Amino acid sequence: MVFDQIDREILSLLARDGRLTFRELGDAVHLSANAVSERFRRLQAGGVIRHIRATLSPSALGRDLHAQIEVKMAAGTSAQEFENALRHLPQVVSATLMTGSFDYVVRVACSDREDLMGLTETLRRHAGVSETYTRVILHEVELVNAV
Numbered sequence: 001m002v003f004d005q006i007d008r009e010i011l012s013l014l015a016r017d018g019r020l021t022f023r024e025l026g027d028a029v030h031l032s033a034n035a036v037s038e039r040f041r042r043l044q045a046g047g048v049i050r051h052i053r054a055t056l057s058p059s060a061l062g063r064d065l066h067a068q069i070e071v072k073m074a075a076g077t078s079a080q081e082f083e084n085a086l087r088h089l090p091q092v093v094s095a096t097l098m099t100g101s102f103d104y105v106v107r108v109a110c111s112d113r114e115d116l117m118g119l120t121e122t123l124r125r126h127a128g129v130s131e132t133y134t135r136v137i138l139h140e141v142e143l144v145n146a147v
Helices: 005-016 022-029 033-045 079-086 113-126
Strands: 065-073 092-097 104-110 129-136
Touching: 005 022, 005 033, 022 033, 065 079, 065 113, 079 092, 104 113, 113 129
Parallel strands: none
Antiparallel strands: 065 104, 065 129, 092 104
């Protein structure tokens, strides 16, 4: 799909704040709300814009301990089985299938160390995991560079 600099500006603005109205977007890129609406629908139909959703703050929900858990799958556990097991664990923020020594990197937000330890044990016992390597995240910078 071909898109121009105005499309890129619209995408960048929406990546920072998905609640912007077409009028607000139009004011920012010097177009009418109708013109922005047409561009939005084209970008959405073309698969560039997949979702507009709320991003929840784990810390505001009492999950202040953030970590990455590298996971090595047990023999016989499929990626689909593992990913389905993760969907039932509220601490899991995301999971990325990787190359290298470990199969997945799982991003988690836990309430405290005990919660993190319990989650790690759950992964080993019920999610087909043979080995984990956990690192606590001390600081994270969220960069929104959409295009």
